[in-house]
Amino acid sequence: MNRSKLIRFQHGACIPLAELPRLDFATFRESLLEEVANHARVASFFGHPSDDGLELYAILAHDWQGDLALLHTRVADTYPSLTPDCAQLHLFERELAEQYGVRPEGHPWLKPVRFHNPWVDTDDIWGRNAKQHPIPGDMDFYRVEGEEVHEVAVGPIHAGVIEPGHFRFQCHGEQVMHLEISLGFQHRGIEQMLIGGPHPTSIYQLEAAAGDTTIGHTTAYSQVLESLAGHDTMPRAYAIRSIALELERLANHVGGIGGLTTDVGFLPTASFCGRLRGDYLNLSAELCGSRFGRGLIRPGGVQFDLDNALVDKVKQRLAVLEPETRGAIELCFDNPSVLARFEGIGVVSTDDAEELGLVGVAAKACGLVRDARLHHPFGSGETKFDTPVIEIDGDVCARGNVRRREIYASHELLRDTLTQLPAGGIYSPLESLAPDSLAVSLCEGWRGELIHTAITDSNGRISRYKIVDPSFHNWSALALSLRGEQISDFPVCNKSFDLSYCGFDL
Amino acid sequence: MLSIIRERLRQGHRTGKYPKVEPVLPERFRGLPTIDHQHCQPNCTQCIEGCPFGALQKVAGKLELDMGLCLFCPECSAICEHGALSFSRDYHLSSRTRAGLIVDETEFKMVEALDAKMKKLFGRSLKLRQVSAGGCNACEADLNVLGTLNFDLARFGIQFVASPRHADGIIVTGPVTENMKSALLDAYAAVPEPKLVIASGACAIGGGPFKDSPEASNGIGDILPVDLYIPGCPPHPYTALDAMLRLMGQL
Numbered sequence: 001m002n003r004s005k006l007i008r009f010q011h012g013a014c015i016p017l018a019e020l021p022r023l024d025f026a027t028f029r030e031s032l033l034e035e036v037a038n039h040a041r042v043a044s045f046f047g048h049p050s051d052d053g054l055e056l057y058a059i060l061a062h063d064w065q066g067d068l069a070l071l072h073t074r075v076a077d078t079y080p081s082l083t084p085d086c087a088q089l090h091l092f093e094r095e096l097a098e099q100y101g102v103r104p105e106g107h108p109w110l111k112p113v114r115f116h117n118p119w120v121d122t123d124d125i126w127g128r129n130a131k132q133h134p135i136p137g138d139m140d141f142y143r144v145e146g147e148e149v150h151e152v153a154v155g156p157i158h159a160g161v162i163e164p165g166h167f168r169f170q171c172h173g174e175q176v177m178h179l180e181i182s183l184g185f186q187h188r189g190i191e192q193m194l195i196g197g198p199h200p201t202s203i204y205q206l207e208a209a210a211g212d213t214t215i216g217h218t219t220a221y222s223q224v225l226e227s228l229a230g231h232d233t234m235p236r237a238y239a240i241r242s243i244a245l246e247l248e249r250l251a252n253h254v255g256g257i258g259g260l261t262t263d264v265g266f267l268p269t270a271s272f273c274g275r276l277r278g279d280y281l282n283l284s285a286e287l288c289g290s291r292f293g294r295g296l297i298r299p300g301g302v303q304f305d306l307d308n309a310l311v312d313k314v315k316q317r318l319a320v321l322e323p324e325t326r327g328a329i330e331l332c333f334d335n336p337s338v339l340a341r342f343e344g345i346g347v348v349s350t351d352d353a354e355e356l357g358l359v360g361v362a363a364k365a366c367g368l369v370r371d372a373r374l375h376h377p378f379g380s381g382e383t384k385f386d387t388p389v390i391e392i393d394g395d396v397c398a399r400g401n402v403r404r405r406e407i408y409a410s411h412e413l414l415r416d417t418l419t420q421l422p423a424g425g426i427y428s429p430l431e432s433l434a435p436d437s438l439a440v441s442l443c444e445g446w447r448g449e450l451i452h453t454a455i456t457d458s459n460g461r462i463s464r465y466k467i468v469d470p471s472f473h474n475w476s477a478l479a480l481s482l483r484g485e486q487i488s489d490f491p492v493c494n495k496s497f498d499l500s501y502c503g504f505d506l
Numbered sequence: 507m508l509s510i511i512r513e514r515l516r517q518g519h520r521t522g523k524y525p526k527v528e529p530v531l532p533e534r535f536r537g538l539p540t541i542d543h544q545h546c547q548p549n550c551t552q553c554i555e556g557c558p559f560g561a562l563q564k565v566a567g568k569l570e571l572d573m574g575l576c577l578f579c580p581e582c583s584a585i586c587e588h589g590a591l592s593f594s595r596d597y598h599l600s601s602r603t604r605a606g607l608i609v610d611e612t613e614f615k616m617v618e619a620l621d622a623k624m625k626k627l628f629g630r631s632l633k634l635r636q637v638s639a640g641g642c643n644a645c646e647a648d649l650n651v652l653g654t655l656n657f658d659l660a661r662f663g664i665q666f667v668a669s670p671r672h673a674d675g676i677i678v679t680g681p682v683t684e685n686m687k688s689a690l691l692d693a694y695a696a697v698p699e700p701k702l703v704i705a706s707g708a709c710a711i712g713g714g715p716f717k718d719s720p721e722a723s724n725g726i727g728d729i730l731p732v733d734l735y736i737p738g739c740p741p742h743p744y745t746a747l748d749a750m751l752r753l754m755g756q757l
């Protein structure tokens with residue numbers, strides 16, 4: 001293929017918009033499908049309104065080459081949907097339709113995503129009244145008709161202390177034929193609030209894009225701004241970010257395995273992990289005062305340093321926590337009655353995973369090696385990550401196992417990073433952002449890849465900020481994994497994906 | 507079975523001694539803000555300009571910090587060159603009233619217990635329905651933590667329940683997104699009278715980091731009558747626990 005049609009770059013590059021070729025839609029489509037056929041996956045796909053229509057950008061990841069490709073075109077009110085040929089785009093196209101009123105003709109499943117009014121002055125493509133806020137969950141749900149078929153509707157408010165979302169199961173007896181998930185209840189308009197920024201409030205909104213992934217999202221955000229500002233982030237800052245990222249992964253993975261065992265009623269692991277998770281959160285608080293890493297990461301570096309005493313303290317605590325964590329976790333993976341509830345449940349095939357563009361734990365559990373720490377590392381080798389974890393069965397057990405093994409890998413990574421902490425400063429303020437440019441950054445959060453893209457205007461202010469949380473790709477996989485399962489297996493399936501509502505809703 | 511017992515012995519007994527023994531919080535934990543009025547310069551407004559959420563202001567020349575808007579970030583105390591503003595490790599932050607969250611020259615007052623009649627009803631057993639209305643899930647996560655071994659919420663008679671009809675009140679997190687408003691009101695309406703409303707976290711109190719979002723309210727203050735405010739982003743589990751126990755008159 002003619003390489004001049006697309007731009008290849010590594011994340012961290014700042015690309016002047018003027019250098020981006022704008023393709024006509026047919027070439028865009030052809031190039032995108034060709035790239036995907038050549039093992040690229042769609043990492044991000046979004047629009048940016050201009051005077052002449054909607055500028056569309058596709059960011060494709062070639063993981064093994066460690067680079068990204070960027071395609072750009074412009075569309076008017078409608079365009080032929082790409083989803084029938086590239087399923088990974090299904091939700092991205094729905095999102096575009098909701099945000100900008102642009103109709104992907106022939107989209108097989110065109111429904112609202114987050115239930116908000118269009119972002120630009122245009123007609124809502126579902127004909128919802130522009131003067132009122134749309135009603136969440138108000139859409140046509142897929143429905144199975146027939147005698148003995150029944151529908152189970154759950155949410156938005158669920159039984160536990162968790163976020164809101166609406167789930168509809170089409171069941172025949174205990175068996176689920178289809179699950180449809182309708183989200184948007186946590187929609188706070190984050191991407192909209194970031195426009196015109198960086199604002200003083202922006203970093204706080206990124207910290208709370210998904211509260212359990214504060215380090216991940218603030219790292220991705222900081223990296224984007226640093227790329228746009230041509231900032232040389234200090235090696236020690238990278239290393240501290242990486243320490244915080246692994247602590248975040250540990251807390252969430254340990255908590256997640258605790259959750260899995262809660263859902264199958266195996267209380268020893270559940271209660272041990274509940275306590276251990278808190279201990280990992282407390283380590284983050286030793287670093288920066290907040291159990292969720294609030295206040296640590298800022299564009300330009302980090303705000304808290306580790307002195308030798310703190311390094312030793314963290315190392316010592318980790319040395320105590322590691323065997324306790326192993327003990328708690330191995331207990332359940334050794335237990336036949338637990339495994340009977342994990343194995344063969346909620347299977348997603350490797351083909352489906354690839355077709356849906358899954359990332360993170362869910363992808364790794366289907367045998368796909370997708371880990372930004374390996375493929376798209378940031379900095380200059382402050383952390384040496386070379387052991388991505390994969391499992392092949394694609395079931396609840398595989399997802400649990402990925403998390404179990406990632407816990408052990410994180411411990412190893414932390415030991416290395418804490419021992420070889422580069423010397424030097426941790427923060428230097430950012431210069432202004434390059435005008436009319438685009439930058440992308442990837443960060444492997446605990447759920448999977450976070451990918452942030454920013455475009456600046458002629459004044460160097462952000463005119464479009466696009467966040468893709470791993471949950472955005474992966475919720476569809478949860479729905480798929482439920483097909484043919486017992487409805488009583490929903491909790492454990494759900495927990496095995498452990499997805500974010502607010503990270504999806506933004 | 508044996509391996510379970512062996513592991514149980516190794517993991518040990520973990521229930522904390524709170525409230526008999528005070529918890530030790532991390533050195534860098536940011537709790538109750540302290541303003542040193544002696545060192546605060548009359549004409550200086552650096553910290554006020556440095557807070558993007560308007561938590562700081564000067565009233566009659568005296569600096570005040572509104573913990574309802576504060577995210578407990580490290581910025582303002584770092585900005586102050588005069589050493590007048592800092593965060594202590596005191597985790598008692600909550601109040602029965604919105605005005606009670608303002609830190610000024612007067613001494614901070616801890617949560618007052620419910621009146622005698624309500625205390626008789628809820629003082630020994632409090633069932634709460636948690637409603638998550640557009641936050642970031644960190645508040646929920648740290649409320650969930652209260653159920654773990656260390657805190658063991660149930661030993662105080664507090665329980666999060668599934669149905670609002672079984673609840674004595676609701677504990678709300680999040681700024682209340684447009685998309686959650688009606689579900690929140692439904693849940694509130696389903697709780698039998700008399701009932702309590704607790705706003706947990708900066709979002710629920712004043713919108714938190716999403717203050718003035720076009721898609722969310724600035725907390726539940728304008729929507730529901732609030733009985734207890736628990737500040738923080740998110741509130742530390744001990745902050746929340748302390749607030750609820752004081753409300754029930756157990757401390």
Ligand code: SF4
Pocket residue numbers: 208211640641642643644645646679680681706707708709710714715738739740741
């Ligand atoms: S107060 Fe802070 S921690 Fe709590 S939901 Fe809001 S943003 Fe998240």
